Amino acid sequence: MTVILNEGDSAGTSGAASGSPVDAAPEPGKSTTRGRLVLTRFLRNRLALFGLVVIVLMYLLAFVGPLLSKWSYDEQDYTAFLQAPYPAHIFGTDKIGTDMFAQTMRGLQKSLLIGLLVAVISTGFAALVGAVAGYFLGWVDRGLMWMVDLLLVLPSFLIIAILSPAFRGKSWLLFVVLLAAFQWMITARIVRGMTLTLKEREFVKAAKYMGQSPGRIIAKHIVPNMASLLIIDATINVGSAVLAETGLSYFGFGVQPPDVSLGTLIASGSDSALTYAWLFLIPAGFLVVFVLAVNFVGDGLRDALDPTSSRGRKREKKADRDRDDDAPASTQGPDTTTSSTTTSGGGKA
Amino acid sequence: MSSAELLFDSADRPAPTGPVLEVHDLAVSFPSESGRVRAVRGLSYQVAPGEVLGIVGESGSGKSVSSLAVMGLLPPQARITGSIKFQGRELIGLNDGELSKIRGKRVSMVFQDPLSALTPVYTVGDQIAEALLVHRGAKISKQAAAKRAVELLDLVGIPNAVERAKAFPHEFSGGMRQRAVIAMAIANDPDLIIADEPTTALDVTVQAQVLEVLKTAQEVTGAGIVIITHDLGVVAGFADRLMVMYAGKAVETGQVDEIYARPRMPYTLGLLGSIPRLDVGEKQPLVPIVGQPPSLTELPPGCPFAPRCPMEVDACRTAEPELVDVDGSAEHRAACIRTDELAASDTEGAEAAVEIFGAEVVEEAPIAKVPREERKIVLQLSGLVKHYPVTKGVVLKRRVGTVHAVDGISFDIREGETLGVVGESGCGKTTTLMEILNLQKPMGGTLSVLGQDAADLNAKSRKAIRRDLQVVFQDPMAALDPRLPIFDVIAEPMQVHDLDKEHIANRVPELLDLVGLRREHASRYPAEFSGGQRQRIGIARALALNPKLLVLDEPVSALDVSIQAGVINLLEELKAKLGLSYLFVAHDLSVVRHIADRVAVMYLGKIVEIGQVDEVFDAPRHPYTQALLSAIPIPDPVKERQRERILVTGDLPSPANPPSGCRFRTRCFLHATLSEDKQRTCVEVEPPRQEQGEDHEAACHFAQIRQVL
Known part of the structure; x- marks a missing residue:
């Protein structure tokens, strides 16, 4: 069922309803859960599925890979300088003899971890700030939105670049916090907007009139109903956080040596991109593939969660179209029910 | 023309x-x-x-x-x-x-x-x-x-x-x-x-x-x-002609008069029996059509209406009936194998529906027999005012006007009583509700719930009052959090009021039984239910804490007629069983006539007429009530064509700038016929609410009875 389960969807559903004003009434007991439906729709999108597999493999590789290699990222092999990939060093070595596979894995590990943490922190913070601002309005809203506006006009790259010497030698987690601090604002604004509409929904009012406290209303009713937005946002944030991290590290403001990240690897390899191509191409290739995969997954999630999206819809085969009317597509289990919700009949109000 | x-x-x-x-x-x-x-x-x-x-x-x-x-x-x-x-x-x-x-x-x-x-x-x-x-x-x-x-x-x-x-x-x-x-x-x-x-x-x-x-x-x-x-x-x-559709097919076609007078398909019959009639005073039983329309993806063989039909026999399940001529007329056709039996029955129309579908009038609660004056006052509003400022400018907000959303209304609701509030959209019905539900000190006038003045409440006593004051919303889609299973939805008010887990676990199935849902449904999500079922869930949630007063904001207006009847019957039953009082806001006067004991008609933030429901409907005094009643179509072609319709001209004036004197005068048909000095009274003097009969008040200088039904 393409049922309204959150605000973002509901806006779309009313549109869908006018487009196809069919509405088979949902039959309780014979319907799938939303989660399963989203999953089916997501799995139908080959590219997104591929992206997901790539992301999982990369995380696996980043954490399991170093265990399989006999070299560590800070060890040098003095018998092999600037060697192109060969069986002993499958990704080759750099000019001081460090194994590139170990380095890349370490860099990938760091980048992916930073990406994941930044995404979770920034999306979580955005949800909190946006929902609080949208729910309470008044001076809370004005204060928080002022902060958002301020952070939006500040050039984040410059600020992090200026601040980074102060953090030199400290934990990379500080760097994560810094990155996250500059990534939540736009999401917070969207969340605020959605909160404003959700707040007017009757189930929120109902909770209010039964005496539920504002904090619990936000936690129980508002944030969960934006889950699909937040999931999509977090996914895409992983990609952009990795990009931001590599960008900063490239210029030497991010992860500091001896630790490596994809950014520092790309930076050190870029001088020799044309002569010793593997030093540059391998970390850069990982970055490109990862960000691409994240974007595929983000797209796929959006299509799967958005009931109006036609891309997530099952494609009808040509042959099926020509055949007789009553051949419902065979891939579907019999236990799903269709509906563009009962609103399509419109305002009987 | x-x-x-x-x-x-x-x-x-x-x-x-x-x-x-x-x-x-x-x-x-x-x-x-x-x-x-x-x-x-x-x-x-x-x-x-x-x-x-x-x-x-x-x-x-x-x-x-x-x-x-x-x-x-x-x-x-x-x-x-x-x-x-x-x-x-x-x-x-x-x-x-x-x-x-x-x-x-x-x-x-x-x-x-x-x-x-x-x-x-x-x-x-x-x-x-x-x-x-x-x-x-x-x-x-x-x-x-x-x-x-x-x-x-x-x-x-x-x-x-x-x-x-x-x-x-x-x-x-x-x-x-x-x-x-x-x-x-x-x-x-x-x-x-x-x-x-x-x-x-x-x-x-x-x-x-x-x-x-x-x-x-x-x-x-x-x-x-x-x-x-x-x-x-x-x-x-x-x-002129009518076609009744069900599950993607025409199930009955014919001349309008024929179909209304002699429906030959049980579905049409049920539809006719499920509408509350504006023109019927005594309590008529409403026919609920059980179940819901079939899913159009895989229809089982046989008549699609069979699962909901009271006249269903085995033969109904074998093949889908085609439209056939009934009553020997080529004009009137119905798709039912038992049309002859319908034709043979003695009763026709809504009566036949009641007989066939087996609807019963809900019995009144014992409290209803106690005279009104002796019952406790559950809710009292006197001179309640709510104005909204109209402001201009972004930085320096200037007040440029006032929206008179609610402008001094008074009424009370006694134990076991239903007050219907009717009026056009924009008349202040919803604002009144929100004022009551907010339980804050009103801008003007007083609001007291269960004898406690809202102005004297602190956070704790306000929460305590919320136990006894619950609300059912209009839109069953929006009123339930789609992310919570039904159990949690119904349990929420009890959790808020710190009832222990065991009590909640026992109470939820009880409530599901009470509103006619199955206990197994507790683990399902709202999206898996139809509109009518969702509205029942909303009612179950409202009843969770055994409230005394239920505020119903257009509870049936978003539902299909066949479902609506079931929910109305449920509300009546619950009222009788639990001794509830209802504040029932609706724009559908037929529903109000059916369910309410007293009715208040609102116009631009004021109550123009209030009283016993039969009094007001049978002998309306205020021109607005008369117009409102005459605008409601009656599902009876013969009566409907004979009715004289009072057309109210124009639209509701803006509540930011209500007319002076009587607020209805700009659209009033009576005002237009008055002599000049009488018209001046309308313009200059705001009509007070005057006693017009036993428990019947109207706010019009020149109130007179006019029958419109």
Whole structure:
């Protein structure tokens, strides 16, 4: 069922309803859960599925890979300088003899971890700030939105670049916090907007009139109903956080040596991109593939969660179209029910 | 209509012969996640020139889809088979370009939502002129088109049309927008007008006006009209023929009078029996049709209505019945194998429905027998005021006006009593509710719930009062958090009020039983339920804490008629069983008449009439009440045609600038007939609420009884 389960969807559903004003009434007991439906729709999108597999493999590789290699990222092999990939060093070595596979894995590990943490922190913070601002309005809203506006006009790259010497030698987690601090604002604004509409929904009012406290209303009713937005946002944030991290590290403001990240690897390899191509191409290739995969997954999630999206819809085969009317597509289990919700009949109000 | 001949000379057109529209064996299906939705399955009908065909059905019965198919407006993934002939020309298979030549010119459509049917960035006049220019091309100049747009606006009854043509859609009220849409629809003198729920989004008083306009439009253009609605009242007085649809098929067709008087399909019978009647005083039992429409993806063999039908026999499950002539008339056809038995029964119409569906009048609670004065006051409002400031400017907000949303209203509700509050949208009903539910100190006047003044409440005592004051909302889709399973939804109020887990675990199944749902449903999500079931869940949640007063904000207006009856019956039963008091806000006066003990009629933030429900409905004193009552269509074609309708002119004035004196005087038909000095009284003196009879008050200087039902 393409049922309204959150605000973002509901806006779309009313549109869908006018487009196809069919509405088979949902039959309780014979319907799938939303989660399963989203999953089916997501799995139908080959590219997104591929992206997901790539992301999982990369995380696996980043954490399991170093265990399989006999070299560590800070060890040098003095018998092999600037060697192109060969069986002993499958990704080759750099000019001081460090194994590139170990380095890349370490860099990938760091980048992916930073990406994941930044995404979770920034999306979580955005949800909190946006929902609080949208729910309470008044001076809370004005204060928080002022902060958002301020952070939006500040050039984040410059600020992090200026601040980074102060953090030199400290934990990379500080760097994560810094990155996250500059990534939540736009999401917070969207969340605020959605909160404003959700707040007017009757189930929120109902909770209010039964005496539920504002904090619990936000936690129980508002944030969960934006889950699909937040999931999509977090996914895409992983990609952009990795990009931001590599960008900063490239210029030497991010992860500091001896630790490596994809950014520092790309930076050190870029001088020799044309002569010793593997030093540059391998970390850069990982970055490109990862960000691409994240974007595929983000797209796929959006299509799967958005009931109006036609891309997530099952494609009808040509042959099926020509055949007789009553051949419902065979891939579907019999236990799903269709509906563009009962609103399509419109305002009987 | 003197201008009608000028506007629509049909001399250059050949006299139409044969039906305007002939639909034969139409089938429409859509792809979906669970297979094809067969929205329309073999539908055939005809519309003769000048004839009005009403299509009635629940949501999901395929009534809108079939007419969108005629217009060629279905999305590309829809598969359409069968034949749609417009004046002998086959429409299926035509490409969009060819259809566009017919659409808007020969066939036009009036949509449900007048707001989205008009483009917000062009003036109304321009949009009507555009309809002309598109189809007449070089034959009409821009000036002529603009002039004609004004004439058309005038024809549909928009005052001061020259000026109003230059206005943008947002400057029009809902009713005026719908008039403009009708003007656009008749601009090219079409042969067929399809009106898809044209009045559903409008207030009753405006609905009556718009139906009048549609009638005028039909008279001037001589077009056939297909009017789609779920409201059996609307079509009763307007349509010539009726087609009842169920699960994508016509289940009964015939002359309007025939169908209303002698329905031969149990579904039609049930529909007629499920509508509360405005004109019936004593408690009539409402027929709930159990269950819900079938899923259109895989229909089991046999009659699709069989699972909900009280007359179902084994034979019903074997094959789907075809439409057959009944009562020996070729005009009246029904798709049921037991029509003969229906014809043989002694009773007809709603009575037969009650008999066959086995509905019973809900017994009154013992408290109802106690005289009103001796019962406890549950809710008391006296002189309640709520004004909203109208401000201008972003940085320095200046107050430029005041919206008088609620302007001093007083009423009380006693134990075991239902007060219905009725009025047009914008009259302050919802604001009043919100004021009561907010339990804050009102801007003016007093509000006391269960004897406690809202002004004296602190956070703790306010929360305590919330236990006894619960609310049921209008929209069952929006009122339940879609992310929570039903158990948690119903448990929420109990969790808020710190009841222990064990109690909650016992109470939830109890509540589900109480509202007629199954205990197993507790683990399901709201989306898995139909509208009526969701509304039951909402009621269960409201009852969780054993409240004393239930505030019902249009609890049945978003439901289909067949479902509505079940929910109304449930509310009545609960009231009797649990001794509840209801504050029932609705715009549907028939429902209010059925369920309420007392009724308050609101107009622009004031109560204009209040009293015993039968008193007010049978002998209304205030002109507004009279107009409101007369605007409600009665689902009885014979009665409906004989009724004299009081048309309220214009729209509700802005509550930011209410008229002086009596607020209704600008639209009052009585005011217009008064002598000048009496009129001055209306303008200068605000009428006080005066006793008009036993428990009956009205606020009119010149109140007189006028029977309108």
